[in-house]
Amino acid sequence: MAYNRHVHGGNLYEASKVYGISSSQILDYSANINPLGIPDVLRDILISNIDNLVNYPDPECNDLRNHISKYLSLPNENIVIGNGASEIIFLLFNALKPGKVLIPAPTFAEYAKAAESSGARVEYLELKESEDFKLDIELLVENASRGINAVVLCNPNNPTSTLVTKDDMSELISRLHTQGIYIVIDEAFIELTAGGNSNSVSDLVHTYDNLFIVRAFTKIFAIPGLRLGYGLGDKKLVKSMWDMKMPWSVNSLACSTGKMLPEGGEYMEKTSKWLVHEKKWLFEELSKIGVIKVFEPQTNFILAKILDEELNAHRLRDTMAAQGILIRDASNFMFLNGRFFRVAVKDRKSNEIFVEKLRNVLI
């Protein structure tokens, strides 16, 4: 499969080159990273593990798995570690080889690419703008029952910032289980919802062998540069993913990240406080602009639609970028048109600058 590097959010380097602005001066609203930055505890752990780079990484990432195991109360054998969520998703489909996959969309495009690269046929269930992109579980089960082998969901969903509640998700998993349909849930942003891990269905991995959960520390601990994702699922499936995996794809600094989990409480609390206030503030301020429709966010990013028919997200992105602010043109997400864009929720100071610049461009 071929990747287009330019359609993903977060290509600071490309933008810096194209617009001639140094990457440190760019406000990146296209990547959804915790603006609190790398936790101090984690920075110290990384520095103290630099000398350990003289050894190959542990190919089984046992120390990291032990920490995740305690963090989520799941046995080691249910946990697989990868080079970002991307490696987990590709390994998963190659291990699973589902014939027909159903994906509610718009959503992260990587699921379809990974499914197709494993030989699967992909069908989509449209999440409707008129329903604020909320998932209709009845309709999903109905569609899945027509010969689908696996359903893939992102929760909270990228780019719509919608969240399926734990109760609804549990019911969905159970109903698909009854029908022998696999369900893959990408919870990469779950710690960045109000309630955090309490919204996760990770505790159901014990109960349902049709459930696989994709997770990452990338967003919550602000370390996308380090490359670290993980997956939670049935022991047999997890073992076959380990067997297929290139050894050492996860570097040893990424492996050391687990040591921060027992000490992350304070950072998580600060994050939660910031998130609850700031996503509400940014949503309200953006809503006031008027020439855009803003969808209420459940996580640290917001989807918006330009109402002015003269303007499109592509041009908006370019105009903003020329002023040093990156936004995500969301028009290449399935079922979205050229007027959708996505922005991260950052710290108040940045958000104020962002809202002002966006207002100036739009009005």
Place this chain on the structure above:
Amino acid sequence: MAYNRHVHGGNLYEASKVYGISSSQILDYSANINPLGIPDVLRDILISNIDNLVNYPDPECNDLRNHISKYLSLPNENIVIGNGASEIIFLLFNALKPGKVLIPAPTFAEYAKAAESSGARVEYLELKESEDFKLDIELLVENASRGINAVVLCNPNNPTSTLVTKDDMSELISRLHTQGIYIVIDEAFIELTAGGNSNSVSDLVHTYDNLFIVRAFTKIFAIPGLRLGYGLGDKKLVKSMWDMKMPWSVNSLACSTGKMLPEGGEYMEKTSKWLVHEKKWLFEELSKIGVIKVFEPQTNFILAKILDEELNAHRLRDTMAAQGILIRDASNFMFLNGRFFRVAVKDRKSNEIFVEKLRNVLI
């Protein structure tokens, strides 16, 4: 493809678990890493780049490519970066899709795995113990001319520690070029030979479009934990490898490694001095033991064969490991039997301990 993590060298973590010795107390002679450790310049670069982990890595690794470009006097367009040499090798075969591959062996098993996973049929040319495992170029060209699409060599070769001279290699490349046969040369250890880069054929990438070179900073800069390899080849092939690659498989700290290249002179000289003296010393000391046959090394590891028919490399490995020293049982390399093992060349103090313990076990 399935990997057996236990047959590679350098699984300190596994050994630590099996033998109940803390990994910091183990002398690891199974991994061939520069014992001078991480250069101070590089350690500083890594620490100063930790805060940059809040951004996704540059998917095109442009800064690193610029540095490698200057280091080896090759245009950026001829350089592809990967998560270790492993990713480069797998990408290469998937881009190349050669029907029939010829591999002189014993050598690193990853080439055959990668070739087979791309659908190729692999043939071997035996490097003979009676000829000290030296490559017979005449015989290689003769064998290659019988319908082979690509030849894969490791130079200096792992595990035999033999080196094909630059003159011989140039001749080989030219003759294979005439016949339209691809040649892949893994130069992962080239900086750890006497003469270093002057033994490399990287300057021939300009001249011969059938040449691809695999390289890494892992061994020379003692950073196997960081995951960084690269490849040099024809622009069109390199582009197709970039297109196939998972975005961001190379973490941003690995990308920052390039900044050390312009400042690495002193470290390289120290390495070269250590290498020339120490590989000679260790070779001579091992040769004095008497119950093993030692093959003269051209790089920072040594292949040896147990002459005592009562003993095998597997048992030797276990006995040494129980005393806190890891060696590489080399019996699973193609064409080697159960009595071969490989050891790294380390610093004098470690080498003295190693020689004494090995002598005690063997005699």
